[in-house]
Each structure stands twice: as structure tokens, then as C-alpha cells.
Amino acid sequence: MYFSLFLLFFSITSLNALPFNIIKKETDILNTPTLLVIGGIHGNEPGSYFAAALLSRYYHIKQGNLWIVPDLNRPSIQQDNRGINGDMNRKFSDIDPQDADVETVQEIQKIITEKQVALILNLHDGHGFYRKKHLNTIFNPNAWGQTCVIDQGTLDTEHPYGNLNEIASKVSGELNNDLIEGHHFFDVRNTNTRFDDEAMKHSLTYFAVTHNKPAFAIETSKNLPSLHHKVFYHLHAIECYMKLMGIKYERTFDLNMDAIEQLLKNHDYLTINNNIYFDLQNLKNSLSFIPLQSERNEFKFAHPLGSVQKNKTQYDLFIGNQKISTLIPSYHPKELCSIPITILADGKTQKLSFATDFFVTADFKIINNDLNTRVNVIGFTKKGVKDEANILVGLSDLDSKYSIDTAHKSYRVEFYQKNRFCGMVLVHFK
Template identity: 35%
Template sequence: MIRLFLTFIFAFNILHAENLVRDFALYKLNDGDKRAPTLLLMGGIHGDEPGAYYATDLFMRHYKITKGSVWVVPVVNPHSMFANVRGLYGDMNRKFAALAQNDPDYQSIQKIKKLLANPQIDISMHLHDGSGYWRPTYVNNLLNPLRWGNCSVIDQIELKGAKYGNLESFVIQMVADINEYILHPLHRYFVHNTHTKSKNDTEQLKALTFFSLSLGKPALTNEASKELDIQTRVYYHLLAIESLLGQLGIEFERDFELKPASIKKLISTAHLQAHIEGLITLPLGSLRSPITYFPLPQGVEPKHMKIQSSSHILGLVKNKQGNIELKYGSRTLSTLLPQWSAFDNSLNSVNMKIDDTMQAVRVGSMIYAKESIEFEPINEYRINIIGYVKPNDTSPLPNESGIKVYKKDLMARYSLDTQALIYRAEIYRKDVFSGMITISFDKPPLENSAPYKLIAYKPAPNSPLALAHAHTKITPSVSMPPKAIASKESMPKNKHNESPNKPIIKQNEPRKTLTHFVKPSVGVNVRLKPSTQDSIIAKLPQGAKVEVLEQVGKWSKIAKDSKNGIYQEGYISSYMLSDTLQSASQENTKIIESPPKHTSQKPQDSSIKTPPINAQVKVNIAFVRLEPSLTALIVAKAPLGRKMHILSFEGQNGEWAKIHYIFEGKQGVREINGYIAKHLLNPL
């Protein structure tokens, strides 16, 4: 409620209650190709979530669809994006259940609803940035069920009757594919089923994805964490998109390597240009701010001014002083102090000497010169080179055509850029603006267009699709990031030296199982893969009956009959199971899963293996950290006297204790895994 109130205050005080609603744009990539489904991809319904709209913008600029089709709305809510608020007129993603016709977003919502209902669209995916990191159980203030960052979200397990209605299978696979390429264990993705209808979640019932389900159209969401920088959020969003494309059989190409460093370069403004009303070109790399006396069309609202670019998140916005801000997403690139004028499109090109070579130059374009420029005079038109003053000229309407102008003759403070290398020559027909030639004395940019390459999709090892393909000997022929296209010989093996794609259950062979029961009184997590760092796909209570299919080290691959008779498979630590129900119910000891393996590489001699020993904290508070480093994230605070197990000592001199213990508090039972400085503990 407070956020909504502040949004309206922002709109009224800064934007003078002007209706700034902007229509969103829809682009159709490889439209009409029915060899694979049509995906609707949408970002930016919340204006303060840049990872989402930079991801869709980058997708538009650097991907090609070669089989199937993708319809893209780069930013659903552009007016809120430019204002950098969640919703300029309230949360747009809570307006799909009911909405008054006088709501400023009403027409936008109706248009989105119509788009979602389009019979050509088979499934939709929506991108968001959420706070913290979603976890199924409380870990700390940053990692808990109330956070939304780094998870893939569905409203329910399936949408019955829909061709692509198995929502849970899509996100389970998506999470597995993303986690194959995470940059840090903290970034691990999870499946987040909101159970919107069954839990009667009043907020989620108003959201876009649930509305889509009500139309019989599958919809799912990917969230990236706001704790991450923009390029890393975009990286995880693109991993999610590529996973879904691969699952759907939509083939694609991209022209860059999928990693945050590449993304950072691509979302910068270094090689971007803006074309305004077809008569002005502005390079966006290092614009000066403000730019004075900038020609803009008289009588046209900024939101209706035509601006074209390879980027789809550019716009012109009026500020409270009446000046015009050039926006790239929420970022202001420059403030234009306008010189309002009628615009005239009667002139197509001009002749000019560039370093003494005569050329015909299209009006509204940008040229590169080394030393000098000179415009050929044109009847009825005059040329005003901004930053140049003709000696002894006192005319109110200067005309600098026919004059050879050197870079040294131009005053730096009138340049368009902060390096004083780019200037402008304005063309007028009397007092009517007829166009601009942008002049750069910098070196022309090098060609920055890498070739597009087809990316072959290979599901993450041990993921549902990988196992299914292994069982049926089907090789997928769709798309994914660089690591996924490695050959079988180069693919990593697990700790049992087995290929990740080795089938666990041979096709057509009977399922051999042993019945076991869950022992811990607090229940047990079922994970997608045999690792405590992998996704939790279910939680079983004490005494739950499971069928053990196979032993994988200290893990048991189990199956449990769901209500519809289909096996739900996953992994449980073997010592959490008992072969009799009686011994399971009589279990009194606290049983936990093996502590997580951290993926950060360490020298071979940095870990001193030791049998588990007991210890307790000897100081008032001991910080439990995610990794053995004073700069690592604090995941818990262990008080004086807290007892725990030490599993090993790590660090150069074994100064860190790798620990785990069970904590029971008001929030329930929590498993604590991490590292504590050894000198803060006493052995027991």
C-alpha cells in the first residue's frame, strides 16, 4: 500500500498527473513457422526490474529464430520503465482479475488480454526481477520463502487439456538447465509453485500468468535476483529462455557467447544510435548532458515522437522542468533543452566535402571526417554548423554552407559528446527544421557483428529430459549455451565415473523396487539430483512410503505414487530411510542430509579431511559463512554454546571448520551448513 501511494505521489508531483501511458510494441520473430510452437516472451511489466527488459531487448537484437516462432514484447509497461517505478499507476501485474475503465492502464491491460488469447500463441513466458533468493524453507533474511529472486514460477502443476500444459515439467527442466551454468552456489535456482488457486492466493489470482491459465493458455515465469548486477540477471533470464526454447523444439541462433562479460558489452550504449523523426541521428555512447537548443517537433508529445534504434527500450520523456530526457530503460542518457520547430521532410540528401572528397549524404545520417567538412550551398536552405561562428557574421539566421570548417574551428562546449569529437550541422528551410547531419571526428567504429550460430540444446545431465533421451536413445536437435554443445567425450562425469546420460532404468525392463519409509520426524526433502545443492521437488513427512529404485552413492533414487498413478521420482539421502515403518516412527535422532558441496575450486591441500567431530561455539556470536572466507555471505549466526558437527578443516592452514547442525526456532526446523573460523570453536 505504501509503495502504491508513493507511486501516485511520484506521478502527480514530478509528472504533473499527465497521463504518460505508452503503448507496448509487439515483434514477431519467424512468424508463421508451424514446424514448432509459438512462444510469447514478455518483459518489463514492472518498471523497476531492468534484468527482465534488458533480457528481452537483447533477445530481439542478438537472436534469430530458425524453427518455430517467438513473439516478443520487450517491455510491457514502458511508462513505468522510464520512471523506474514498479507501476506508475499501480502494479500492472495485479490488474488482470478486475479493473475499472478509468484506470490509466485499462487499455494496455485489455490489449495484453487480447494478445494472450491469440490462438497462434501456444505458451507464454514472463520475466521478472525479484528480491533476495527464493528458498522453500527459511534460511535467513535473504534466502526464504517470501523472497522471489532466482526461481522459476508456476501457478499449478499442470493445465489440463492444454497441449503444453505440463507446467511443472517445464520448470523442473528449466531449473536443472540453469543450475548447470550458475556462477555461484548462492545463485541456485528452485521451482516455485505458488499453488495460486488451491491456496486462494488473492494477489497471484490477479496476475497475468493466472489470467493466461484461465484462458486455457500455459504460462510460466522466470525470476532473477535483484541482488545481482544487471548483466548477471540477464544471463540467467537468457539461460531460462534457451531452456524453454529447447524443450519446445524452437530452434535459434545467436551471435555472442552467453556469459555475463559478453552481455555487459552488449547492453552498454557504446554502439547504439537513436534516430529521431527520421531527421536526426544521435550516437548514444557518451552523450553530453544537457544538449542545448536541440530541435524537436513542435506540438508533439514526447511519447508520440518517433524514435528508432536497434534497441527497443529507448524513449523521450518530459521532466518537471519541461525539458526532454533521452532514456535507455530507466537510465537517462542526456537531457535535451528543446528548440521547438516545425519539421520538414522535403530534403532527402545534401552534397558535402568530407576531407576534400565530395559525397552525397542522406539527411538524418552520421558521417566520419578526419580534419574538415564543407557543405555545398542549396537553394532555399541554409546550414547551421553548431559550434562554429563565421567571422564577422551577425545574422540571426546563419548560413555556413560553402565554408570549409576544420575540427579546430569548432567550440568544444557545443559538441554532442563528452570527448568533443561529435558535432551537428542543422539544415533549415527559412525557420523550419529540415534535418541534421551528425559529424564525427572520431575513428569509425570497427565492425562489431559476429556471425550467428545455431545453438544445439542438450539438457543438463541427470535432468528429466536427459534421462528420457538416454532411455529412448533420442538425441535432441534443439538449442542452448556454449557449455551444452560439448561432445560426449568432453562432458564431465559424476563421482562414480558414470556418464551423466547413463540410463538408470532400462527401457521395457520391469521396475525393480524396495519399499522404504521416511525416518526423520521433521520430514525429508526430495531433490531433483543426488546433491543437497540441487532443487527440492517435494517434501515427504515421517513414515511416508517410497519405492527405492537404485542406490547412487549415499543417495537413494526413489519413486512415490502420485494421486493419478504416475511415479514422481527424485533423490533422498539413504540414511533417512528405514525398511520398516515401525523403526521409522521410533527414530529419535536428528537426521540431516549430507552438507552441500561448494563448487568453488580450492587447492588440493586446502581441505583437511577428518571424521565428524562435535564442537561448540566459545564466543558470544560466531558467523556461519557460505564459503571459507571472511568476505563470504553470512548464512547464520551461531550463539555461545551452540553444538555442531565439524566435517573437515579448510583453508590454507585449515583455519576454517566446515560444519553442520540442526536449529529449531519459531520459524521451524532449519538445517545449517557452512563454515566457521576454527578459533571460535571448542571441541567436545
């Protein structure tokens, strides 16, 4: 039976949730192999986690299975820091039970060692451009960029994908047939971890190899000129591995620089407590008087890299390492309200529920005759009017400083019962 998770919500406050997201796109878990792709082990390597995010959002799996962890080290991603608790990629052979990363490391180890996982890709952005001979400080044998990294030539025991050097060489060759610039070419870097690299013995890929799991690191260069360059090469490499494993897919875009650049700008939307909605495109840097609960707010992002960080009296919203906005709350107790929402938008009647939006060209009206319900169109004022239901509102009637977006075309419409917040919808003027 065909099954693919595509349009997903990513909740960061769910009870018993993992400290990272895992997206599973599966067609036949019993008879076909699973590719596990991991991004964001280092928070200052955005090519890795934005590539994994695009993979989760815009690829449909038609045959085979794909698991994606786009945000393994979420706190470090928010801070654009390699590792706020130290290098997570040096904690896989042994980790202190008191280490702040212990839950993340142990949970991803469980996933790596699951029986159906047949191959692991760990995505990175590395410095420079790897060359076997030293040319300068950017092009040299100590650089990591533009490499397919392996810990050893072959696995110690038989495995369908156990010839790591052969596979990495084949993928590098395919990547080199479609380079943006000639000096971007890929090569295989074998760290020969067991004998030559003490630090790599503590890495995620070596942990996988020692558990008879083929594992590769894809390193794009930090010296590439843009994020979409890095994401392009990561996705191209992942597609090579999917092809090798017989995983068939469809993507909803052409794999080129322009398309990727546009997709990276799409931040989608956020719902809070199932009664608040924000479109995250062109959101203002700061929004005030957001009606939140004093605790246990549930933020659900449509983007897999969406996350929130509470900072004293405010909430910072992130997409990956990009801070999108800051919410300054006004606290309200949780209310279970059942309010039918009827709007007249450009003369046409619509029915809505909380945490949704609608579009108008000319004007709108919230139709409501319940005396216990009060409507507050944020940015609209009329002398002597406390309930703003049943009033026709156009864009010129709204104070632009109360818009949520930089274009001043999106506004909150809030609903209250007995002065207690129930929920909101968002109106966008075209």
C-alpha cells in the same frame, strides 16, 4: 519462408500504436508454436526488460516463432518504479475501466490469448534467493529470486506444454548446470494460486493458465551483484524454453558475462521527425536548442527500450530506466524541404540524406551553392559568415561546449531554407 525482424525502429508516437512494443520473429506461424516473452511488467526489475531487449536485438530465429514484449509497463520503467499506477501484475482478473493501466492490460490479454501463442514467459527480478527452508532474511521460502514460478502443477485441460511442474523442473535443472556462483541455483516455486494465493489470482500468468495457456514466471534475484548477472540468467532460461519448444536460433554473441555487459552499454541511435539524428552513445546529459516541432514530434529509437517523456519544456530520453539525456527545444514549424546534401570528408565526396551521420579524421566541408539554403555547423563560428557551407572545418575549429557527446567529437550540422529548419546530419571525428 524465413522471416525474422531484427533491426527495428521503435516509434513512441505512431498513431494507433500499442502502449508497448511487440517484436515478432517468425518462420512458420501455421505449423510451429509461438513463444511469448514479456518483460517490464514491473518497472523496477531491469533484468527482465533488458534481457527481453537483448533477446529482440541479437537473436535470429531459424525455426519456430518468438514474440517479445520488452517494455510492458513503459511509464513505470522510466521511473524505475514497480508500478506508478499500482501493481500491474494484480490487474488481470478484473480492472477498473478508469484505471490508467487498462489499455495495456487489455492489449496484452488479447496477445496472450491469440491462438498461435503456445507458451508464455513473464520475466521478473525478485528479492532474495528462494529456499524451501528458512536460512535467513535473504535465503528463505518467502523469497522469489532464482525461481521458475508456476501457478499450479498442470493445466486443467490437455496441452502439449501442460505439465508445468515437469517443464519448470527441467528448466531449473538446466540452469543449475551453468551457474556463476553456487548459491545462485534455481528452484521451482509453485504458488498453488487457486487455493493458496489470493493475490496471484490477479496475475498475468494465472490469467494465462485459466485460458489454457502454459505460463511461467522467471525470477532472477535482485540480490545478484549486477544487471548483467540478471540478464545472463534470464537469457539462459529463455533459451531453455526455446529448446524445449523446438525453436532454433542464432545469437550474435557468446552468452557470457563480459559480452552481456558490453551489449547493455549499446544504446544505438535516435531519429526525430525523420530529419534529426542522435547517436545515443556517450550523449551529454543535456542538449540545448534542438529544432523540434511545437507538437507531434515523432521519436524513433533503434533500441527497443528507447522512450521519451515530455517534462514541461524539455524532453527526457530513456533507455529502459536509464535517462540518457534531456533535449531542450527551440521550436520550428514542420517544413518539407528537399535539399541534396553533398559533403567533402577527408577529401572524398559523399552524398547524404537528413537524419544520418558521417565520420571524418581531418576535416569536412558541406558543398552547397543554393542561395536559398543556409548551413549551420553548430560549434563553428567565423566572423562575418552566416552560411557555413563551402568552408573546410576541422575539429580544432569547433567549440567543444557545442558537441553532443562527452568526448567532444560529435557535432550537429543543420540546414535551413529561408531561416526555417529543414533537417540535420551528424559529424563524428575519429
